[in-house]
Amino acid sequence: MSAGAVALRLRVRFAETDQMGVAHHSAYVVWLEAARVEWLRKRGTSYREIEENGLSLAVSSLSVQYRSAAYFDDEIDIEVYLTEAKSRRLRYHYRLNRVADGVTLAIAETTQTPTDRSGRAIRLSEPWLAELKQYVETK
Amino acid sequence: MSAGAVALRLRVRFAETDQMGVAHHSAYVVWLEAARVEWLRKRGTSYREIEENGLSLAVSSLSVQYRSAAYFDDEIDIEVYLTEAKSRRLRYHYRLNRVADGVTLAIAETTQTPTDRSGRAIRLSEPWLAELKQYVETK
Amino acid sequence: MSAGAVALRLRVRFAETDQMGVAHHSAYVVWLEAARVEWLRKRGTSYREIEENGLSLAVSSLSVQYRSAAYFDDEIDIEVYLTEAKSRRLRYHYRLNRVADGVTLAIAETTQTPTDRSGRAIRLSEPWLAELKQYVETK
Amino acid sequence: MSAGAVALRLRVRFAETDQMGVAHHSAYVVWLEAARVEWLRKRGTSYREIEENGLSLAVSSLSVQYRSAAYFDDEIDIEVYLTEAKSRRLRYHYRLNRVADGVTLAIAETTQTPTDRSGRAIRLSEPWLAELKQYVETK
Numbered sequence: 001m002s003a004g005a006v007a008l009r010l011r012v013r014f015a016e017t018d019q020m021g022v023a024h025h026s027a028y029v030v031w032l033e034a035a036r037v038e039w040l041r042k043r044g045t046s047y048r049e050i051e052e053n054g055l056s057l058a059v060s061s062l063s064v065q066y067r068s069a070a071y072f073d074d075e076i077d078i079e080v081y082l083t084e085a086k087s088r089r090l091r092y093h094y095r096l097n098r099v100a101d102g103v104t105l106a107i108a109e110t111t112q113t114p115t116d117r118s119g120r121a122i123r124l125s126e127p128w129l130a131e132l133k134q135y136v137e138t139k
Numbered sequence: 140m141s142a143g144a145v146a147l148r149l150r151v152r153f154a155e156t157d158q159m160g161v162a163h164h165s166a167y168v169v170w171l172e173a174a175r176v177e178w179l180r181k182r183g184t185s186y187r188e189i190e191e192n193g194l195s196l197a198v199s200s201l202s203v204q205y206r207s208a209a210y211f212d213d214e215i216d217i218e219v220y221l222t223e224a225k226s227r228r229l230r231y232h233y234r235l236n237r238v239a240d241g242v243t244l245a246i247a248e249t250t251q252t253p254t255d256r257s258g259r260a261i262r263l264s265e266p267w268l269a270e271l272k273q274y275v276e277t278k
Numbered sequence: 279m280s281a282g283a284v285a286l287r288l289r290v291r292f293a294e295t296d297q298m299g300v301a302h303h304s305a306y307v308v309w310l311e312a313a314r315v316e317w318l319r320k321r322g323t324s325y326r327e328i329e330e331n332g333l334s335l336a337v338s339s340l341s342v343q344y345r346s347a348a349y350f351d352d353e354i355d356i357e358v359y360l361t362e363a364k365s366r367r368l369r370y371h372y373r374l375n376r377v378a379d380g381v382t383l384a385i386a387e388t389t390q391t392p393t394d395r396s397g398r399a400i401r402l403s404e405p406w407l408a409e410l411k412q413y414v415e416t417k
Numbered sequence: 418m419s420a421g422a423v424a425l426r427l428r429v430r431f432a433e434t435d436q437m438g439v440a441h442h443s444a445y446v447v448w449l450e451a452a453r454v455e456w457l458r459k460r461g462t463s464y465r466e467i468e469e470n471g472l473s474l475a476v477s478s479l480s481v482q483y484r485s486a487a488y489f490d491d492e493i494d495i496e497v498y499l500t501e502a503k504s505r506r507l508r509y510h511y512r513l514n515r516v517a518d519g520v521t522l523a524i525a526e527t528t529q530t531p532t533d534r535s536g537r538a539i540r541l542s543e544p545w546l547a548e549l550k551q552y553v554e555t556k
Contacts, residue, residue, distance in 0.1 A: 014315065014325070015165055015308040017158035019211060019468070022536065024154050025476040026446040030293040033443075037292065037351065047292070048351040051436070059442040063480035069536050072158055073315070073326040119439065119486050153454065153464070154447040158329070161397065164337040165311075168304040169432040176431065176490065186431070187490040190297070198303040202341035208397050212454065212465040258300065258347050293441050297434035297489055304432055350436055 007080040008035040012072050022069040032094055032108055035078035057112040064108040075099035085132040087123040089113060146178040146219040151211050161208040171233055171247055174217035182274060196251040203247040214238035224271040226262040228252060285317040285358040290350050300347040310372055310386055313356035335390040342386040353377035363410040365401040367391060424456040424497040429489050439486040449511055449525055452495035474529035481525040492516040502549040504540040506530060
């Protein structure tokens with residue numbers, strides 16, 4: 001898989017809509033996380049195992065630009081790009097596109113802080129950091 | 140507070156609506172849980188402390204009868220009744236009413252199983268069970 | 279697709295977990311709905327188009343028996359069975375199994391009431407009802 | 418109520434926690450929205466009535482800086498500041514503080530675009546815009 005390919009394809013769930021008739025803006029935040037998990041899996045890393053080993057990647061910042069509404073049952077592709085990998089911070093960019101017409105629905109960015117089980121910030125191990133650095137793209 | 144009085148008053152959040160223009164049926168399940176937490180608090184028990192001490196009350200069954208739709212920004216009262224207290228099972232009944240017109244929106248029932256941190260079923264301690272039994276009502 | 283085959287396979291999202299370390303019981307309710315949508319799609323019916331034509335299938339009752347915990351990143355299969363099809367009520371049964379070990383996580387039942395855009399109960403059209411009746415199973 | 422006072426006090430729901438043992442970062446996004454609704458109400462405006470009249474305030478951008486974790490049952494105060502009011506864009510800033518110890522949990526910013534029922538961007542009416550401008554603060 002090339003670095004910035006689609007990490008996750010999903011469908012908008014009915015429960016994710018709101019009374020405006022569109023996907024609620026908070027649903028995107030959940031989708032970004034699911035896409036990060038798939039991005040890791042496609043690079044051979046299970047976020048579940050990471051957590052079981054006591055490391056978490058806590059979201060320290062989040063920004064989303066909403067460009068076009070997503071509707072119930074829309075299929076959406078989420079492209080994920082790792083744009084920074086430091087021992088104390090990872091940064092991802094995202095592009096969400098509707099499959100049916102290719103329209104970009106949103107772009108987004110998150111940063112993650114490695115923490116231990118108690119929530120204290122820690123450093124990523126050198127081997128894993130080195131591996132992640134291979135995937136960094138300038139977006 | 141009398142046994143079956145209102146445990147929680149809340150407002151329907153915009154994010155809880157769906158494209159039918161009503162509160163999504165899954166939101167009620169979250170409200171029931173919040174009402175149980177307040178029910179405990181009003182009887183001098185913090186569910187947070189219970190959890191910190193390693194005991195959880197895992198939901199083992201759930202049923203909801205939806206009678207009338209709830210709308211964005213509606214204020215809703217949730218009445219909670221403890222209807223069974225055994226060492227291995229608690230049972231609650233609920234009635235959800237809209238404050239503005241008194242209409243009953245739903246009735247519900249849940250059972251909870253005491254578990255330890257690993258999710259294994261355990262028995263409630265005798266003193267706490269005895270205390271809970273005082274609050275049992277025949278609904 | 280045979281009547282009661284798997285309608286939907288999904289993964290437990292991180293956002294769906296709670297501090298007990300398991301999928302929160304309200305997440306199952308959202309999954310059941312997503313599975314109903316897929317069940318319809320696999321029988322040639324788009325719930326999105328149904329809604330666009332002004333018909334909704336409002337959940338009028340819900341019950342879930344939780345048997346075993348689901349964990350973050352678990353793959354789950356949701357089997358859906360239509361067990362009653364009347365002009366004013368549909369009834370579905372569900373079985374949720376973890377893919378990895380085949381363990382049944384929950385069984386559930388919902389009833390749906392056909393409504394118009396204003397939320398008023400209406401009758402299903404005869405042709406569609408006849409089609410749905412073909413899929414009814416005694417569970 | 419002074420301009421930037423607390424718009425909403427809420428408690429972290431159990432369903433809003435995740436397996437890290439903290440409030441999931443997507444919950445904050447729902448809280449911000451609930452706080453905007455209360456901010457409007459405290460200024461004499463019901464967002465429900467706004468929506469019933471066919472105007473929506475669609476979130477066009479969102480950013481959150483997470484500073485400290487929020488825990489189950491924490492009481493949180495959300496301060497809301499209107500920082501920009503134009504005919505085609507409103508901008509709010511937020512500060513989320515834990516009541517118990519005053520710790521700032523997050524700061525956030527959202528922009529909203531006025532839209533009609535079909536989701537098309539429209540202009541705010543002059544009278545309402547004039548009223549909103551009174552509340553603008555430089556943050």
